[in-house]
Amino acid sequence: MSTEKATGQPPHPALLIPGPIELDDDVVQSMSHYAESHVGAPFCNTFGETLSMLRKLFQTTSPQSQPFVIAGSGTLGWDMVAANVVEPGDEVLVLHTGYFADSFADCFETYGIKATQLKAPVGDRPQLPEIEKALTSKKYKALTVTHVDTSTGVLSHLQSLSELLARVSPSTLFIVDGVCSVGCEELHFDNLRIDVCLTASQKAIGCAPGLSIVMCSGRAMESFHNRKSPPGSYYGSFVNWLPIMQNYEAKKPSYFATPPTQLVHTLHATLTQVLSRPLSERFEQHKKMSQKVKKAVADLGLEQVASKPENQANGMTAMYLPEGLTPPEILTSLVKKGVVFAGGLHREIASKYIRFGHMGVSVMDEGRGDIERAIEALREGLAEVQREKGDKS
Amino acid sequence: MSTEKATGQPPHPALLIPGPIELDDDVVQSMSHYAESHVGAPFCNTFGETLSMLRKLFQTTSPQSQPFVIAGSGTLGWDMVAANVVEPGDEVLVLHTGYFADSFADCFETYGIKATQLKAPVGDRPQLPEIEKALTSKKYKALTVTHVDTSTGVLSHLQSLSELLARVSPSTLFIVDGVCSVGCEELHFDNLRIDVCLTASQKAIGCAPGLSIVMCSGRAMESFHNRKSPPGSYYGSFVNWLPIMQNYEAKKPSYFATPPTQLVHTLHATLTQVLSRPLSERFEQHKKMSQKVKKAVADLGLEQVASKPENQANGMTAMYLPEGLTPPEILTSLVKKGVVFAGGLHREIASKYIRFGHMGVSVMDEGRGDIERAIEALREGLAEVQREKGDKS
Incomplete structure (x- = not known):
């Protein structure tokens, strides 16, 4: 959950969908x-x-x-x-x-x-x-x-x-x-x-x-x-x-x-x-954090929908779920951990993938820890859902 | 100027145009x-x-x-x-x-x-x-x-x-x-x-x-x-x-x-x-305050654009200015008194009239005093502008 500051927003799940995004x-x-x-x-x-x-x-x-x-x-x-x-x-x-x-x-x-x-x-x-x-x-x-x-x-x-x-x-x-x-x-x-x-x-x-x-x-x-x-x-x-x-x-x-x-x-x-900082810095920071997300996704054994590295956006990552897992299962698990991802939108593959948005303040203000927390939640969530399904089968 | 409350809005001129209107x-x-x-x-x-x-x-x-x-x-x-x-x-x-x-x-x-x-x-x-x-x-x-x-x-x-x-x-x-x-x-x-x-x-x-x-x-x-x-x-x-x-x-x-x-x-x-109160009360209150505005406008010797009483809206009043006065003169004078009215919009008469919006919280919450203050500002403003013009001529 986001931290409540004196002048800030009430605690709420971190919104990490490809828009709308967390606001400063x-x-x-x-x-x-x-x-x-x-x-x-x-x-x-x-x-x-x-x-x-x-x-x-x-x-x-x-x-x-x-x-x-x-x-x-x-x-x-x-x-x-x-x-x-x-x-x-x-x-x-x-x-x-x-x-x-x-x-x-x-x-x-x-x-x-x-x-x-x-x-x-x-x-x-x-x-x-x-x-x-x-x-x-x-x-x-x-x-x-x-x-x-x-x-x-x-x-x-x-x-x-x-x-x-x-x-x-x-x-x-x-x-x-x-x-x-x-x-x-x-x-x-x-x-x-x-x-x-x-x-x-x-x-x-x-x-x-x-x-x-x-x-x-x-x-x-x-x-x-x-x-x-x-x-x-x-x-x-x-x-x-x-x-x-x-x-x-x-x-x-x-x-x-x-x-x-x-x-x-x-x-x-x-x-x-x-505009208070050079735009080039903003683009670099989005690239850096995107690489971090994409490495974590690869480490989890997940494939990106954008299959070639040169085709991959820097503000979001769409990833296929492991065989047998559905978007609602993992999205629900993530919400419990205070992180909101998005389901699929492309009709041909909608039931097979989820989307992680990493843009704006969540990326520019690393002190918020939004991205790290989301990666950790994804890791834990996948493991938990897989374990639960394993227990039932 | 609106009063600043602990949880409220900063002081600002009362917005009494026919929309946008003051907000609760x-x-x-x-x-x-x-x-x-x-x-x-x-x-x-x-x-x-x-x-x-x-x-x-x-x-x-x-x-x-x-x-x-x-x-x-x-x-x-x-x-x-x-x-x-x-x-x-x-x-x-x-x-x-x-x-x-x-x-x-x-x-x-x-x-x-x-x-x-x-x-x-x-x-x-x-x-x-x-x-x-x-x-x-x-x-x-x-x-x-x-x-x-x-x-x-x-x-x-x-x-x-x-x-x-x-x-x-x-x-x-x-x-x-x-x-x-x-x-x-x-x-x-x-x-x-x-x-x-x-x-x-x-x-x-x-x-x-x-x-x-x-x-x-x-x-x-x-x-x-x-x-x-x-x-x-x-x-x-x-x-x-x-x-x-x-x-x-x-x-x-x-x-x-x-x-x-x-x-x-x-x-x-x-x-x-x-919707927390019957809508009929809301409409009645708008009628009551509109009548108050229209009486004050008539007392000031101003004619409404909507010439017949049965044609007159309850949420706004469009009024012709006295001969020789222009909308910018009176609107500027009103802003100095903390009240924002609107100029004319109808092309044929735009330079001859101004508009006073009386809707929503300014009408429903009489304790704010928005309408009374606006009427008073209009009275004073007209007098001042006329006096200034008189002095110059």
């Missing part, structure tokens, strides 16, 4: 903010600073880059891409590394965009030669990749994809689903020539859930401005939100729909913490 | 909840209870009624109606009492639905004979009404609209925008035969902003189930959310997109308070 005490406190006008100077300042900090988090200095922060789940970011950046009749190539590519493809189809998925076997990712073949076979308006698929823990390689696009299809927009990567995996928006990176507040950024965060390049915004048809969403329309985001970033009031003022304060609080 | 201390505290799994038993219980409490708030006992609570602004509720309950080619009649009808109509058009607006002069509402004429002139799939238009403070009469529909167009769905009414105006979902009522968390319900709340009748859900085309939104699709809401209400885990766990706790906290 100050971040938790920042949520209980008194009510404020969404168009008053204090909130405009807070929101403006938050949008500017997002540019730093995404490592973009181009003045053409455009951040959006909208009340919603990360999923809303897909609608914002599908309804604004591409348009009906466009074709997109969706790289599939798990559950979330299927859903993104569904989202595109909802808005009349033809999505072609390039699927790899479970735990792997599509390889460059086949991606090149697809990209040269027809004109794709956009390529999408899930940087880390939360259902499998498979990490995709943005650098090689960016280079491939530059070489064989430079007009194709590069769209990155960074829901489980922004804040824990290296991601340099400008250097990687990313056109849209979307994420959510409740993962490695370390905020509460409830904010959809999207960063667009100048080229993505140009694609939006050059649309022949109006955006396919009202709530997610850039026509409605672009002036609002630009005004807030200039610390000026404007209104389309009421932003979630408390959650914006929370995002401000966590971004202030995240 | 316990409600503010409920926001700073530690991170929780969105599919764990504790959160499933909280969300399930919250959905059940919403049935009580809307006064619906029909098991066919279906609540939705989704991360988003109130505006998202329009998308949910336009993308699920009606479909491309349908015609809807939009009763216009201010800014928000124009926006709702825009939203319908985004999803391929033809919206015909019936407009009244500013401060008034369309009258029954002309609505009857419109409804009998062609087949409308739905009629929409803004119960209280936040831009004008005009209150529409649901009972007479419901009766009119039953008499002349019983198959037309009755859709109520209750963003500025649910929690402060009488609204009996079943008795009024409402098919969809949408609202937002940050107004009379007394929660933080960030949740879109929608209640659908069995008939609205039937209309959704009988669609010939798939829903026009992905994030707002009932196909995606219906099983999730049904599972959460049954306190079972399921996943489409991560709900904002802390905000759901906050909604749970405020609904528990709201």
Whole structure:
């Protein structure tokens, strides 16, 4: 159980799922903010600073880059891409590394965009030669990749994809689903020539859930401005939100729909913490702790869903259970030890694996001991469940 | 300034705009909840209870009624109606009492639905004979009404609209925008035969902003189930959310997109308070305090935007300023006195009026003195600004 501090959170099981994640005490406190006008100077300042900090988090200095922060789940970011950046009749190539590519493809189809998925076997990712073949076979308006698929823990390689696009299809927009990567995996928006990176507040950024965060390049915004048809969403329309985001970033009031003022304060609080140290240190620390987890998992004789080391995410680990054990058995045992892991999400293998999220404060603040305690709980839990099952058989 | 209590909020100006509104201390505290799994038993219980409490708030006992609570602004509720309950080619009649009808109509058009607006002069509402004429002139799939238009403070009469529909167009769905009414105006979902009522968390319900709340009748859900085309939104699709809401209400885990766990706790906290007393008392108290505000406004010689007493909302008052005074002058003066009012929103008259929100804890807890202090501040502020202008001229 987490320790109760004078100003801290009540004791509770350590949340080590791939999002939402444990929150820093100050971040938790920042949520209980008194009510404020969404168009008053204090909130405009807070929101403006938050949008500017997002540019730093995404490592973009181009003045053409455009951040959006909208009340919603990360999923809303897909609608914002599908309804604004591409348009009906466009074709997109969706790289599939798990559950979330299927859903993104569904989202595109909802808005009349033809999505072609390039699927790899479970735990792997599509390889460059086949991606090149697809990209040269027809004109794709956009390529999408899930940087880390939360259902499998498979990490995709943005650098090689960016280079491939530059070489064989430079007009194709590069769209990155960074829901489980922004804040824990290296991601340099400008250097990687990313056109849209979307994420959510409740993962490695370390905020509460409830904010959809999207960063667009100048080229993505140009694609939006050059649309022949109006955006396919009202709530997610850039026509409605672009002036609002630009005004807030200039610390000026404007209104389309009421932003979630408390959650914006929370995002401000966590971004202030995240950016107080070089991002490279943050990524290194996530790598280091991920290696620790992955070594412990291997020592327990468990295989990762992401089968090759170069495919393995640094903010989570998806692991197959030993033959005969089910996710509910081990998850229940872990909860009794004060640790919350997640069950499987990828339909083909859901009953065979569990997921361990190691992002944010649990990784950055080693003094909390969250990761060590979770590894120990996993070791003990597996042994206990196996023993109990052995006794019964 | 609000008083600081031992367990309370820091001193801050009293927020008396028509949403977001002042929050109760316990409600503010409920926001700073530690991170929780969105599919764990504790959160499933909280969300399930919250959905059940919403049935009580809307006064619906029909098991066919279906609540939705989704991360988003109130505006998202329009998308949910336009993308699920009606479909491309349908015609809807939009009763216009201010800014928000124009926006709702825009939203319908985004999803391929033809919206015909019936407009009244500013401060008034369309009258029954002309609505009857419109409804009998062609087949409308739905009629929409803004119960209280936040831009004008005009209150529409649901009972007479419901009766009119039953008499002349019983198959037309009755859709109520209750963003500025649910929690402060009488609204009996079943008795009024409402098919969809949408609202937002940050107004009379007394929660933080960030949740879109929608209640659908069995008939609205039937209309959704009988669609010939798939829903026009992905994030707002009932196909995606219906099983999730049904599972959460049954306190079972399921996943489409991560709900904002802390905000759901906050909604749970405020609904528990709201429902601890008969709703009739709550509506009576809002009427009583509204009358107090309206009398003070009249005593100051100010006219309301909602010109006729029967058109005046009970949770807010929109008032024209004396000739020669501008909203920024008076709003700045009020902020100095620790009271935040809102400027105008209706484009035709925006520079001539201000808005005073009187909903939720500021009205229910008279001991706070928020309303009296605001009335006094308005009186003094007007006098000061007029004196200053007089001195200069």
